[in-house]
Amino acid sequence: MLLCSTVLIDLLPFTQSGIPMIRKVKLKPSLKLIALFFTFPAFMTACSNAKTVSAKPTSKELYLISHPSKPTITKINTLIPHAMTWYNNVEKTLYSKGRPLTNSEKKMAKVLGVRNPGAVRVVILDKFPEPNNKTVNNHFEGARAMGNIIMIKPRHKKDSIVLCHELVHVAQKDRMGLKKFLTRYALEREVLGYSRSLLENEAYARQQAIQ
Numbered sequence: 001m002l003l004c005s006t007v008l009i010d011l012l013p014f015t016q017s018g019i020p021m022i023r024k025v026k027l028k029p030s031l032k033l034i035a036l037f038f039t040f041p042a043f044m045t046a047c048s049n050a051k052t053v054s055a056k057p058t059s060k061e062l063y064l065i066s067h068p069s070k071p072t073i074t075k076i077n078t079l080i081p082h083a084m085t086w087y088n089n090v091e092k093t094l095y096s097k098g099r100p101l102t103n104s105e106k107k108m109a110k111v112l113g114v115r116n117p118g119a120v121r122v123v124i125l126d127k128f129p130e131p132n133n134k135t136v137n138n139h140f141e142g143a144r145a146m147g148n149i150i151m152i153k154p155r156h157k158k159d160s161i162v163l164c165h166e167l168v169h170v171a172q173k174d175r176m177g178l179k180k181f182l183t184r185y186a187l188e189r190e191v192l193g194y195s196r197s198l199l200e201n202e203a204y205a206r207q208q209a210i211q
């Protein structure tokens, strides 16, 4: 079973210290970038190989996801354009370094709902890119999907369950569109946290299909 990384991802996204800095205080451009860096991880679908217990969302939590507060909408709307640009840049940079899916992987991708399995690229990387053009070796993060790019740490490169999990995230992006997917993912992370996120739980549930 998998667990997306809870280190970089859960430490700082949408913290009380990060977002209000962007919303309420005029920052120098360099400080804005630092603030954005600390909030960006909420848009990452990074995964590794453990699984926490997840309780189903309460009706109140579901309401908060479908009716987000104004401050939440404001902060997500502030970050989404940057997140989309970052995703696109990562795709452009890593596309030529990745391998296409094999025929059997393409079949699996189709079953999972990936619209264009031929466009997916799998990149084996020791260090995954971070928003401010840095790379960070977060040991707990085993894999991550960004657009059609699936990054996998070397220790998981032969793990079809990890690939399956990330393909579900690609399929989620395909069915919702990147902007809606990132918005929804960030909202679920904000309200439910990583391990109870519905999009993550869908990925965990569907990866079981090949186990």
Ligand SMILES: [Zn+2]
Pocket: 004, 045, 046, 047, 165, 169, 200, 203
């Ligand atoms: Zn995931």
